[in-house]
Every structure is written in C-alpha cells, then in structure tokens.
Amino acid sequence: MSRCDKPVRGEGTEGAALCGRCAAARRYSAQREEFQRRAMAHHGAGCRFPPDDDRHLQPRPFGYTPPVPTIEDRHDVPRPASPPSSIQPTKTRYWVIVFAITLAVITYIDRVCISKAAPLIQKDFGLSKEQMGLAFAAFAWAYALFEIPGGWLGDRIGPRKVLMRVVIMWSAFTAATGWTWNLISLIVCRFFFGMGEAGCFPNLTKAFTIWLPFAERVRAQGIMWLSARWGGAFTPLLVAWVLSFVSWRWAFVLFGGIGVVWAVFFYRWFRDRPREHPGLNAGELELLADSEKNVAAHSAVPWRKFVASPTVWLLWVQYGCMSYGWYFYITWMPTYLNESFPRLTEMQRTLLNCIPLFFGGLGSIFCGLISGPIARRFSNVATTRRLMGIVGLAGAGVMLVISIQFKNPLLAVLAVGMASFCNDLAMPGSWGACMDVGGRFAGSLSGSMNMMGNAGGAIAPTVVPYVLKWANNDWSANFWMFAAVYFVGALCWLFINPVTPLEEQVKD
Numbered sequence: 001m002s003r004c005d006k007p008v009r010g011e012g013t014e015g016a017a018l019c020g021r022c023a024a025a026r027r028y029s030a031q032r033e034e035f036q037r038r039a040m041a042h043h044g045a046g047c048r049f050p051p052d053d054d055r056h057l058q059p060r061p062f063g064y065t066p067p068v069p070t071i072e073d074r075h076d077v078p079r080p081a082s083p084p085s086s087i088q089p090t091k092t093r094y095w096v097i098v099f100a101i102t103l104a105v106i107t108y109i110d111r112v113c114i115s116k117a118a119p120l121i122q123k124d125f126g127l128s129k130e131q132m133g134l135a136f137a138a139f140a141w142a143y144a145l146f147e148i149p150g151g152w153l154g155d156r157i158g159p160r161k162v163l164m165r166v167v168i169m170w171s172a173f174t175a176a177t178g179w180t181w182n183l184i185s186l187i188v189c190r191f192f193f194g195m196g197e198a199g200c201f202p203n204l205t206k207a208f209t210i211w212l213p214f215a216e217r218v219r220a221q222g223i224m225w226l227s228a229r230w231g232g233a234f235t236p237l238l239v240a241w242v243l244s245f246v247s248w249r250w251a252f253v254l255f256g257g258i259g260v261v262w263a264v265f266f267y268r269w270f271r272d273r274p275r276e277h278p279g280l281n282a283g284e285l286e287l288l289a290d291s292e293k294n295v296a297a298h299s300a301v302p303w304r305k306f307v308a309s310p311t312v313w314l315l316w317v318q319y320g321c322m323s324y325g326w327y328f329y330i331t332w333m334p335t336y337l338n339e340s341f342p343r344l345t346e347m348q349r350t351l352l353n354c355i356p357l358f359f360g361g362l363g364s365i366f367c368g369l370i371s372g373p374i375a376r377r378f379s380n381v382a383t384t385r386r387l388m389g390i391v392g393l394a395g396a397g398v399m400l401v402i403s404i405q406f407k408n409p410l411l412a413v414l415a416v417g418m419a420s421f422c423n424d425l426a427m428p429g430s431w432g433a434c435m436d437v438g439g440r441f442a443g444s445l446s447g448s449m450n451m452m453g454n455a456g457g458a459i460a461p462t463v464v465p466y467v468l469k470w471a472n473n474d475w476s477a478n479f480w481m482f483a484a485v486y487f488v489g490a491l492c493w494l495f496i497n498p499v500t501p502l503e504e505q506v507k508d
Contacts, residue, residue, distance in 0.1 A: 089283035093274070096211040099266050100204045100224045103167065105231030106259050107200050110174045110193070111139070112232040112330050112357070113255055116239040116350075117248040119334070121186070129335070129465040131183055136331045138187040140458030142194030144451045150199025151206070151447020152301060155440070158272030159203035159210075166203075167263040170196025175256030178249035198454075201431075202447035209435050209442045211274055213287055215372075218432040222368020225427050229361030229420075232330060236353045240346075301444045305502050311437060312445065312502070314492045318389065319430055319449050320456030321489030325396060325482040326423050327457035329356040329416075332464050336475055341409040352413045359417035363392070363424030371428065382499045385429035389493030392425030397486035404476040423486075426493070433498035441502070456485075 114121070114136075122132055153162045173193040180186040204224065208217050242251045271277045274288050306312045328336075333356060337349045344352070367388055375384040396419040403415030431446060438445030464478055471477035 087281060087283035089287045090279065090281045092279035092284060093211050096207055097220050097223060101227040103200065103262055104224050104228035106262055107197060108228050108232035109235050110170065110255055112235040113239050115330055115334055116236045120248045125182055127183060133461050133465050135186050135190055136461035137458050139190040139194040140454050142191040143198045144454035144458055146195045146198035147202060147447040147451035151202030151443035154203040154206040154443035155301060159207045160267065160270045160272050162199050162203050164263045164267040166196045166199035167259045171256045171259030175253045178252035201450060202443045205431055205435060205446045206443035217435055218371055218428050219368040221428040221431045222364045225364035225424060226361040229357045229364060229424065233354045233357035233361060236350050240350050301441050306448060309502060311497045314496045315430065315433060315449050316452035318489040318492035319453035321485045322393060322423060322426060323453035323457035324460045324485045327460040328482060329420055331461040340475055344409060352409060355413050355417040356420040360420035360424040363421035364427055367425045367428045382497065385433060385498040386493050386496060388429045389426040390490050392422045393486045393490035395422030397483035400479045400483045404479050429498060436499050437502050439501050
C-alpha cells in the first residue's frame with residue numbers, strides 16, 4: 001500500500017503509515033472476514049439457517065464482535081453434561097432414576113403376574129380363551145384411554161402428586177384382583193388397575209425432563225426400561241415361587257402391597273422443582289438450569305399442535321405397532337408354550353417364559369449405551385434415533401418370522417427373545433423423542449403416545465384367539481401378523497423428526 005499523505009494514526013504493512021480512515025477500514029475488513037469465517041463454520045456444523053441465508057453476513061457497526069455459535073444453539077447433538085460452575089455438582093438427581101427403576105419393576109410385576117396365573121384363573125372361573133382375552137384387553141384399553149389424562153395431570157400439577165396417587169390406586173386393584181369371583185368382576189378390577197398404571201411412565205418421563213440434563217435422559221430411559229423388562233421377565237419365576245406357598249388370590253394381595261410402600265417413600269423425597277430439594281448444591285442446580293422450563297406448565301396443552309404435527313402422528317403409529325407385537329409376551333406367551341411344546345415340564349416352560357422380557361431389557365440398555373457413540377459418529381441425534389427405530393422394529397419382525405421355522409423349543413423362544421430385544425432398541429428413542437419434542441408438555445405428549453401404543457396392545461390379545469381359531473390353532477399365523485405390524489412401525493421412523501421441539505415444527 002502506498003503511503004497516505006494524511007496525519008499518521010495507524011500502521012500498515014511493511015511499516016507504511018496509514019491515515020485514521022484507512023486504519024479503521026482495514027480493521028473493519030478483518031473483523032468482517034472473521035465473522036464470515038465463523039458464520040460459514042456455523043452453517044457447516046448444522047446451523048438452523050439454510051446455507052443461502054445471508055443474515056449472518058450482513059455488515060455490522062464498527063467494533064461489533066460477532067457471537068460464536070454454541071452447542072446449545074443446536075438440537076441435533078447432546079448438550080454438555082458438566083456445568084461451567086467451579087462447584088462440583090452433587091449426584092442427588094440420580095435418586096430420581098433409582099425411584100424410576102424400582103417403580104418400573106413394581107409396574108411390570110403387577111402387570112405380568114396375571115399371565116402366569118391365567119391358567120389357574122381360567123380353571124377356577126371356567127373361562128375360555130376368548131373370555132380370558134377380554135380380561136387381558138380390559139387392562140390394556142383402560143391403560144390406553146387414561147394415558148393422556150395421566151400425562152396431562154403431570155404437566156398441570158407435577159409428577160409428585162400424580163405418581164403417589166396412581167401407584168396407590170393400581171396397588172389397591174392389584175390386591176382386589178385376588179378377591180374377584182367371576183369374569184365380570186375380573187374385567188372390572190383389571191380395568192381400574194389399568195387406569196392407575198396409565199399415569200406411571202408419562203409422569204416418570206416428566207420427572208426426567210425436570211431432574212436430568214439433556215445428555216442424560218435417553219440413557220436414563222434405557223436403564224428404566226431395562227428394569228421394567230427384567231421385572232416382568234423374572235415375574236413368572238417370582239409368581240411360581242409365591243404360588244408354592246399361597247393361592248393365586250393371596251399372591252395378588254402380596255404384590256399389591258409393594259406399591260404402597262414405594263408411594264410413601266417417593267412422596268417424602270421427591271420435589272417437582274429441584275431447587276426446593278435440600279440435597280442439591282449450586283453446581284447441580286446450574287446443571288439443571290435448562291430443565292427448569294419443563295416444570296409443571298399451567299398453560300393450556302397445545303393439542304392442536306399435537307394433531308397438526310406429522311412427527312406426533314408417526315410417533316403414535318410406530319408405538320402402536322411396537323406394542324401390538326410386544327403385548328404377546330405379557331399375555332399369551334405362557335399359553336403358546338403350553339400348546340406348542342406340551343412335552344416340556346412346568347419349570348422348563350417357566351424359564352423359557354422369562355426369555356422375551358429378559359432380552360427386551362438387554363435391548364433397552366444396549367440402545368441407551370450405544371446411542372451416545374452413534375450420535376457422536378454421525379454428529380446427529382435425530383439420525384441415531386431413526387436408525388435405532390428402523391433396525392429395532394424391522395429386526396423384531398424378521399426374528400418372529402425366523403422363530404416359526406424352529407421346532408426346537410429353546411431355539412424358537414430364543415428367536416422370540418431376539419424379537420423382543422430388537423423391539424426395545426426403539427423404546428428409549430421413542431420416549432426420548434417425547435421429552436425433546438414435547439418440552440414442558442412432555443407428560444401430555446408421552447401420555448398420548450403411550451395411549452396409542454396401548455390401543456394397539458389392547459387389540460392384540462383380543463385378536464389372537466380368533467386368529468388361532470381361523471388357523472386351526474396354528475400359532476405361526478399370529479407370528480406372521482405380528483411381523484407385518486412391526487414392519488409398518490419401522491417405515492414410520494423414516495419420516496419422524498425426533499429432536500425438534502413442537503413449537504418449531506408447527507407454527508400457529
């Protein structure tokens with residue numbers, strides 16, 4: 001650059017003197033180039049603005065310092081788990097996971113015990129398969145219909161009050177199942193039992209959105225569903241052991257008492273607002289700062305946005321498909337083993353009956369463990385959840401078809417177990433999508449998803465006996481039907497947006 005003839009106020013290259021205007025222009029040019037570099041890097045890292053949007057590149061006033069895009073601006077990568085505070089956060093929040101684990105186990109013990117006791121109930125009441133299917137379906141329909149009210153209450157008044165009440169309610173009707181005397185009384189008890197359990201998982205999901213940072217939520221869901229599945233997996237052994245001492249009636253009474261104990265301890269410890277709990281320090285409160293917005297919302301739930309969102313509809317359909325196949329494991333599985341492999345001893349059938357839910361638990365925790373590494377590999381949480389959903393539900397359908405080919409009972413049930421494993425690969429991602437898409441309305445959204453899912457689950461145990469009658473008691477016909485429904489669920493995941501909040505997906 002040639003030397004300016006104006007008074008010297010700045011220095012150029014190679015010692016050439018610049019006037020004040022030239023020096024200011026050079027500084028402004030350097031700042032603008034730096035801002036352009038940062039903006040393009042932001043686009044390349046997944047900026048929410050399209051690449052042809054030039055709002056980042058508009059001239060700014062002299063001295064303007066452009067902001068550096070941060071990871072909090074994006075919805076496709078996990079947030080950092082550690083706060084910038086110098087105070088080391090406590091681990092008090094993990095007690096929420098402990099309570100969720102124990103309640104998930106209790107839930108599935110109370111839910112699955114009837115499948116093991118079903119032959120005894122049928123014998124005492126003189127029920128046919130079709131009539132027992134109605135008792136199974138009574139729980140499932142009530143569970144489906146009251147999911148939305150249970151989740152909505154959690155959003156309105158907080159999960160503390162809701163969980164305490166629904167756990168006591170379903171525990172009472174679990175015990176009351178042991179006092180039934182005919183088909184009508186059994187259906188009524190199972191219906192009210194389903195009403196109580198409907199509020200469980202939406203409100204546990206709501207508690208996770210309040211008490212856990214973003215990066216820990218899907219893993220917590222995986223651990224919770226592992227516990228739920230394993231609780232159900234070992235229930236046949238537990239019921240068989242209890243039935244060796246008492247009748248099936250007293251077994252239900254004993255199982256009902258466990259939930260009451262849980263409700264007392266939970267209500268004393270839990271708070272709807274983490275900052276009201278004395279066990280959290282400043283570091284942990286800072287870690288949960290972003291979760292504060294998910295505390296009970298007293299504004300109206302945006303049902304119009306739910307219905308207008310393709311993502312919500314697809315979440316509903318895929319979960320209905322998932323539950324349709326999965327309900328077989330907790331309803332007709334013991335009957336399938338009795339009729340398909342009559343030479344097995346009672347203990348052998350009981351052990352084989354544990355395999356599907358045990359493998360399902362492995363699928364849940366496996367999904368929780370590998371989701372993080374896969375998300376880091378693809379730099380995209382949405383892609384990870386879609387991948388797990390497609391592989392999981394399609395794999396479940398394939399494994400059920402494979403199980404039909406085996407005549408050996410162990411191989412056949414292991415294949416069914418792998419179908420359950422694949423089924424639960426999609427489970428944590430489904431509930432994680434409800435937390436991220438629903439935000440402060442996560443309870444209502446997860447409740448609506450679980451409602452649609454259990455509507456599918458309610459249809460399955462009712463349809464199974466009629467398919468058996470049509471197929472001359474050939475169980476493979478039902479397995480083909482389960483597989484077809486699983487494939488429909490897998491297709492849904494191709495189009496689901498499982499991370500973008502509902503407010504950004506649908507505009508009024």
